[in-house]
Amino acid sequence: MTLPRESILSRHRIGALEPVWWLLALLVYFVFPKHLAIASSVLIMAMFALSFDVVLGYAGILTLGNAVFFGVGAYAAAWISIAGWHEAITGAFAAAVVSALAAGALGPFVLRLTGLPLIMVTLGIGVIFFEAANKAAWLTGGDDGLSNIVLSPLLGWFRWSLSGGTAYLYVLVWLGLLFALIRRVMASPFGVALQGIRENADRMRLIGAPVLRHLVVSYVISAFVAGIAGALWTQTNAFVGLGVFSLDRAIDGLVMLALGGVGGLYGGLIGAPVYMLLKHFSQEWNPHYWMFLIGGLLIFVVRLGRGGILGVLGRVLSQWLGPRPVS
């Protein structure tokens, strides 16, 4: 029996193009050994955009406050190291648990809202965390940030090289693990229920789905992923500053996801490198024109390029391969 590609029943199937992305990411390690530090930060932002995709693409929660969880994870990872725990993997995990707990505490209040009030409250929470981090210099180092972050060699064996090679592979493995996990969760009945809530929350409530609980769980998952991203940011830079909480970061993540395509999990993974490369080169050309480009791209994505790069690519491919089987 063949199932149509868009059918909800074929959600477990792995697409033919999926391994390509991961192979390319691995190839970067060998081809660009001099640029691995920037490549790590691209992967971390891709992970952050992925955390957006869980809440935005699947659950339909329009939040601008996900940088909060990135920041909490980043500072938690810094403190875990400063407090004397130098093992990176458990450190990142513990930091992300702190983020997830924060989301679990905020979620039940915030996720009752929709539309503009939701955007406003998440934005407000983001600003409060930024200001709080700014004022609480004893905890965050204020403007100077925290820099005395030391990690022991990874798995007791691999040293954190200056070129960032270890860090790149470390981040890539984290991204792969989290991606596989999220892919599995979003293909589960829970993931399908989330999409139901996105499409019509009232109807989901009528058929007896615990809407708020589902939303909170998706929020916690997203915060965990964002927390890992933040922790890896701290660990790979051996530094954390207030920038992790900034609204810019939330907007960056959102734009990456929109560029790549919302709701397909690969959106962030494709959007992040495109966005960061564009940013890099256009800023080299002229630091101010960057915003023209990104603004224009956003307007373009909404007006013409529906579904971002993934959406356009999908349409081109289906043109090329002929019509899809109809369900």
Added chain:
Amino acid sequence: MSVVAFIILYGVSYGLVLCLISVGLVVTMGLMRVINLAHGAFAAIGGYIAVSLAGHGLLPFAAAIPVAVIAVVLLSIVMERLLFVHLYNAPELDQVLMTIGFNFVVVAALTLFFGTDVYPVRLPPWLAGSVDLGFRTFEVYRVITMAVCLAVIGLLWLAFDRTNLGARLRAAVDNRGMAQATGIDVPRLFLLTFAAGSGLAAFGGAIGAPMLPLEPIYPFKYLVLVLVVVALSGFGNVRAVVGVSIFVGIVDTAGRFFLPDLGAFIIYALLIVLMIWRRQGLFAQRTVA
């Protein structure tokens, strides 16, 4: 006593400017339920046009403001036809993305034309001094701003409450489908309010430039403040805007004065608490519960 008077005067003048900037957004959001994060951009453009015209000595400050308002009204009509018209039935995410994109373009354009620094405002001499109000002296600029804002708000109220256009507008906000069924051209009404609202924002941005400093990041910087007013007023609830704006202005001023360390928190904390606690009472939109 003097402190209280100071906070009230500063808060009210600040709140009134905020009211002018926000009122257009309250109405357009009430009409079309579009999440428009680009409203502050029109205020910024208006402010920059007025201040640069006056700064280069091309026009006196008082004459530069109407010119800026007209320019922004024209620009907003073009933008509505080109961009915003596509957002009315689009998903919320699209609305957020496109209006953020518009903000980015405006920020880039402002940086290109006026540089990255805060654009200095030189007030004409007759506005720059202080006046004795009996219990304390106060800047002439703020007194005049308050008077002008109150006059504009009064005119707005007349237009909204006493004219045929206002009646149609209220009808369309209350029940868009029904209004359309009785022959009111809602899209056209929306274009009108969008243009008028942008013009008012430009007016607020220009007259408020000494209070809300002009910098390229303006569309993002004051976005939160404007949206606070909109969200607390409730979509389309024009009567609440003046009160809410003054309330926000006073709370923000008082917060910054008494708790300079925590000043910026107060208004956001208030927003979050009010939104979560009074969401049904404060918004027209149905919420997930």
